[in-house]
Amino acid sequence: MSSTLEKQISFAHTHHIDTINDLMELVRIPSISTEPEHVADIQKAAAWIAEYLRKMNVQNVQIMPTGGHPVVFGELKAAKPTEQTVLIYGHYDVQPPEPLDLWESDPFEPVIRGGRLYGRGTSDMKGQSLACLAAVKALQSTGELPVNLKFIFEGEEEIGSPNLAKFLKANKELFQSDFALNPDAGMISVDCPNIVYGLRGLAYFELRVYGPSHDLHSGTFGGSVLNPANALSELIAGMHDENYRVTLPGFYDKVRSITPKEHAEFATLPMDESYYLEQTGVTELWGEKGFLPAEQVGARPTLDVNGLLAGFTGKGSKTVIPAWAMAKISMRLVPDQDAGEVKKQLEAFLIAKAPKAIRWELDQMASGPACATDPFSKASNTLYKALEETWGTKPAYKREGGSVPIVGEMQEILGFDSVLTGFGLPDDNVHSPNERLHLETFYKGIEALIRFFNYLGEEK
Amino acid sequence: MSSTLEKQISFAHTHHIDTINDLMELVRIPSISTEPEHVADIQKAAAWIAEYLRKMNVQNVQIMPTGGHPVVFGELKAAKPTEQTVLIYGHYDVQPPEPLDLWESDPFEPVIRGGRLYGRGTSDMKGQSLACLAAVKALQSTGELPVNLKFIFEGEEEIGSPNLAKFLKANKELFQSDFALNPDAGMISVDCPNIVYGLRGLAYFELRVYGPSHDLHSGTFGGSVLNPANALSELIAGMHDENYRVTLPGFYDKVRSITPKEHAEFATLPMDESYYLEQTGVTELWGEKGFLPAEQVGARPTLDVNGLLAGFTGKGSKTVIPAWAMAKISMRLVPDQDAGEVKKQLEAFLIAKAPKAIRWELDQMASGPACATDPFSKASNTLYKALEETWGTKPAYKREGGSVPIVGEMQEILGFDSVLTGFGLPDDNVHSPNERLHLETFYKGIEALIRFFNYLGEEK
Numbered sequence: 047m048s049s050t051l052e053k054q055i056s057f058a059h060t061h062h063i064d065t066i067n068d069l070m071e072l073v074r075i076p077s078i079s080t081e082p083e084h085v086a087d088i089q090k091a092a093a094w095i096a097e098y099l100r101k102m103n104v105q106n107v108q109i110m111p112t113g114g115h116p117v118v119f120g121e122l123k124a125a126k127p128t129e130q131t132v133l134i135y136g137h138y139d140v141q142p143p144e145p146l147d148l149w150e151s152d153p154f155e156p157v158i159r160g161g162r163l164y165g166r167g168t169s170d171m172k173g174q175s176l177a178c179l180a181a182v183k184a185l186q187s188t189g190e191l192p193v194n195l196k197f198i199f200e201g202e203e204e205i206g207s208p209n210l211a212k213f214l215k216a217n218k219e220l221f222q223s224d225f226a227l228n229p230d231a232g233m234i235s236v237d238c239p240n241i242v243y244g245l246r247g248l249a250y251f252e253l254r255v256y257g258p259s260h261d262l263h264s265g266t267f268g269g270s271v272l273n274p275a276n277a278l279s280e281l282i283a284g285m286h287d288e289n290y291r292v293t294l295p296g297f298y299d300k301v302r303s304i305t306p307k308e309h310a311e312f313a314t315l316p317m318d319e320s321y322y323l324e325q326t327g328v329t330e331l332w333g334e335k336g337f338l339p340a341e342q343v344g345a346r347p348t349l350d351v352n353g354l355l356a357g358f359t360g361k362g363s364k365t366v367i368p369a370w371a372m373a374k375i376s377m378r379l380v381p382d383q384d385a386g387e388v389k390k391q392l393e394a395f396l397i398a399k400a401p402k403a404i405r406w407e408l409d410q411m412a413s414g415p416a417c418a419t420d421p422f423s424k425a426s427n428t429l430y431k432a433l434e435e436t437w438g439t440k441p442a443y444k445r446e447g448g449s450v451p452i453v454g455e456m457q458e459i460l461g462f463d464s465v466l467t468g469f470g471l472p473d474d475n476v477h478s479p480n481e482r483l484h485l486e487t488f489y490k491g492i493e494a495l496i497r498f499f500n501y502l503g504e505e506k
Numbered sequence: 507m508s509s510t511l512e513k514q515i516s517f518a519h520t521h522h523i524d525t526i527n528d529l530m531e532l533v534r535i536p537s538i539s540t541e542p543e544h545v546a547d548i549q550k551a552a553a554w555i556a557e558y559l560r561k562m563n564v565q566n567v568q569i570m571p572t573g574g575h576p577v578v579f580g581e582l583k584a585a586k587p588t589e590q591t592v593l594i595y596g597h598y599d600v601q602p603p604e605p606l607d608l609w610e611s612d613p614f615e616p617v618i619r620g621g622r623l624y625g626r627g628t629s630d631m632k633g634q635s636l637a638c639l640a641a642v643k644a645l646q647s648t649g650e651l652p653v654n655l656k657f658i659f660e661g662e663e664e665i666g667s668p669n670l671a672k673f674l675k676a677n678k679e680l681f682q683s684d685f686a687l688n689p690d691a692g693m694i695s696v697d698c699p700n701i702v703y704g705l706r707g708l709a710y711f712e713l714r715v716y717g718p719s720h721d722l723h724s725g726t727f728g729g730s731v732l733n734p735a736n737a738l739s740e741l742i743a744g745m746h747d748e749n750y751r752v753t754l755p756g757f758y759d760k761v762r763s764i765t766p767k768e769h770a771e772f773a774t775l776p777m778d779e780s781y782y783l784e785q786t787g788v789t790e791l792w793g794e795k796g797f798l799p800a801e802q803v804g805a806r807p808t809l810d811v812n813g814l815l816a817g818f819t820g821k822g823s824k825t826v827i828p829a830w831a832m833a834k835i836s837m838r839l840v841p842d843q844d845a846g847e848v849k850k851q852l853e854a855f856l857i858a859k860a861p862k863a864i865r866w867e868l869d870q871m872a873s874g875p876a877c878a879t880d881p882f883s884k885a886s887n888t889l890y891k892a893l894e895e896t897w898g899t900k901p902a903y904k905r906e907g908g909s910v911p912i913v914g915e916m917q918e919i920l921g922f923d924s925v926l927t928g929f930g931l932p933d934d935n936v937h938s939p940n941e942r943l944h945l946e947t948f949y950k951g952i953e954a955l956i957r958f959f960n961y962l963g964e965e966k
Binding site for chain 2: 148232326331352361378401411476478
């Protein structure tokens with residue numbers, strides 16, 4: 047290990063406590079992108095990031111308006127002239143914390159318990175974002191910034207980045223880079239770092255079913271009208287067949303098949319049935335017949351209900367036929383499905399299946415394409431080396447079930463790939479109550495990133 | 507018309523405004539029986555009724571504890587000795603007012619608009635209860651109480667009277683009467699009074715389906731686990747077949763068939779398709795194939811979802827696989843179904859159909875038998891005469907879709923029948939937002955009750 051690298055890693059170690067304090071400050075801002083009442087918090091978080099970058103002497107820091115929540119930009123030149131530029135991606139928005147009663151501590155008052163920092167956004171991805179910045183600070187400590195850096199922190203990732211494509215199109219020049227580093231993908235386990243080379247896309251809908259003009263007494267009218275909650279249940283049930291394949295017409299037409307080589311890779315991942323049982327807490331796995339769990343998640347599309355609401359949901363009983371019922375329904379998409387086409391498929395399904403005795407309305411709330419990146423690009427190979435040296439084990443290559451719309455959009459609009467990694471763990475309770483960040487892994491992640499940037503510089 | 511009867515009706519007319527003021531006072535007490543936070547209001551409403559009875563010189567007024575909310579009792583002797591005793595039934599509890607945003611005025615701050623009094627409980631059945639008491643006051647005004655009266659006002663009707671059977675068993679002597687007058691059944695239309703001779707029973711359940719140990723990220727895990735909200739939807743969908751018959755095993759085994767004579771009666775009721783379309787606001791009726799709408803409601807059992815809840819239901823999108831999903835499901839029962847047997851049928855269905863990948867829990871929250879009374883009993887014939895003279899039209903005989911557990915329980919425990927009528931209208935929005943009472947019909951109801959009691963006295 048070069049003495050510069052040693053010094054940088056040592057710098058990072060001695061400053062971990064500062065980074066955690068900074069992270070706690072950022073987590074305290076409830077920057078929930080989906081809830082209009084948190085717009086001020088979103089702005090506060092963007093300002094916090096901008097100020098943080100400025101303190102790091104990042105140049106040209108800007109809080110840039112988009113059609114929705116702002117993007118924070120900044121750039122840093124390498125110590126020696128180089129043409130290589132890495133765009134570091136992060137998002138400062140978080141998921142809603144609900145259900146609040148399941149949190150063991152306040153989601154927006156972070157606390158450390160058992161080597162983990164608890165709070166909404168600690169792992170996804172305020173923590174991952176600050177890991178990148180901590181690594182950059184370590185590079186700066188020796189004055190050896192080996193590559194040019196640009197920064198993009200968005201505030202709408204958790205709502206599907208609805209305004210990002212337009213924003214990138216309008217600012218192509220500014221974001222031009224060789225590739226993006228995107229640490230929003232997690233690890234397989236505490237001992238298994240990985241490089242993600244595929245992400246699923248997303249199509250998210252709210253389906254509302256309307257029946258009677260008002261809630262009806264279920265005695266006086268029960269039997270003569272179609273209950274919207276029953277009708278909605280039937281529609282949802284019809285969206286899967288007995289092999290748990292999605293029945294929307296044409297849903298699988300464009301789904302890219304898993305090649306024998308890919309299947310072999312999926313089979314070697316340390317993500318077998320017992321892994322998924324442990325991570326999810328279910329007693330039995332479930333899914334589309336004929337695929338490995340890692341394939342079901344990484345390479346096959348799904349349809350899930352994310353929310354249901356109708357009628358009386360309080361304690362006790364109320365004998366109503368509800369006037370309406372609502373479901374939030376989303377599909378995870380794989381290459382080469384298209385979210386717009388999936389909407390049409392869902393509409394076609396509803397037109398064919400919904401009884402005339404009800405009326406339905408469908409809103410598309412978020413969408414983004416699936417994407418695949420080159421797992422053996424130069425940048426990806428460099429990252430592989432940095433991860434391997436830090437963990438002392440060979441990283442896995444993985445296709446991830448989640449969606450990061452920006453990866454596909456950067457490919458399409460800016461013309462460059464992302465390398466996807468991350469230091470969140472599968473039991474970080476991301477999007478769930480008691481979200482947490484495993485600090486030892488977080489520190490290793492910072493170390494891996496320091497190596498990564500150094501090795502990038504050496505390539506030149 | 508005898509001059510006594512004339513005087514009593516005239517007394518009622520001049521005191522309508524007082525009765526409405528009293529009713530408004532009672533409606534202001536949010537005596538919601540299903541919500542634990544309203545226990546104090548329940549007690550307040552019981553105390554209000556007891557005080558009201560005492561002011562009427564009702565004897566032996568008692569607020570009697572039950573296993574749940576109290577029963578108010580009282581009695582009045584006839585002016586001349588008679589053995590005939592009528593038990594007047596009412597309930598002082600109400601349904602929850604939700605959804606609150608659909609109310610045009612505060613549900614517990616009654617207001618008169620367009621000849622109707624708006625507020626929760628105005629029609630069901632604080633209004634009907636006070637109609638009985640207004641009629642009794644009119645009888646008292648001439649000192650001519652023609653029959654002995656007993657009063658029972660319960661506080662748990664809207665939650666299925668779970669403690670009433672035990673209470674009646676322990677107090678048989680006190681409630682002993684010749685028959686009960688139960689004005690908790692409504693009218694078919696403003697011009698059509700009716701006598702109800704059958705009521706459906708109720709079996710009400712909360713079904714909870716559990717999957718993952720916590721809400722999961724729908725990207726990271728979607729495809730590998732059975733989503734409880736999807737599973738619940740499928741279970742609910744499976745509870746009806748393509749003819750919209752309930753599929754629970756044995757559900758129809760004990761259902762009493764509709765006789766050709768009954769069918770002919772149902773066909774003559776002024777409750778055809780257009781009636782139900784108008785009352786419900788649906789664009790198309792729906793229900794078990796092969797029956798008239800009035801039969802579907804009056805003489806056939808149903809299964810309805812009364813509430814659905816799972817995952818994220820706020821504005822916007824949240825990409826979770828919920829850890830659990832909940833449905834409130836209730837069946838309306840007809841003679842000779844049994845609510846306990848229906849629970850077993852539902853359990854058998856769930857055991858057979860629920861995948862092992864989920865866990866379910868079932869709570870029975872309310873239950874009561876269906877019942878049929880003799881539409882041609884002496885008391886019923888007397889009521890017929892009183893209704894006919896008041897409205898100037900022949901009353902209809904009707905089997906009602908709602909449930910009033912006490913009717914069956916009085917038959918079984920106390921050994922006497924109820925005569926069922928009521929002066930609520932089908933568009934009173936009972937159990938719904940903007941519940942209301944049509945004042946002109948309410949006044950006619952009081953008049954009909956005055957006649958009824960007088961004619962009962964004449965029979966002796």
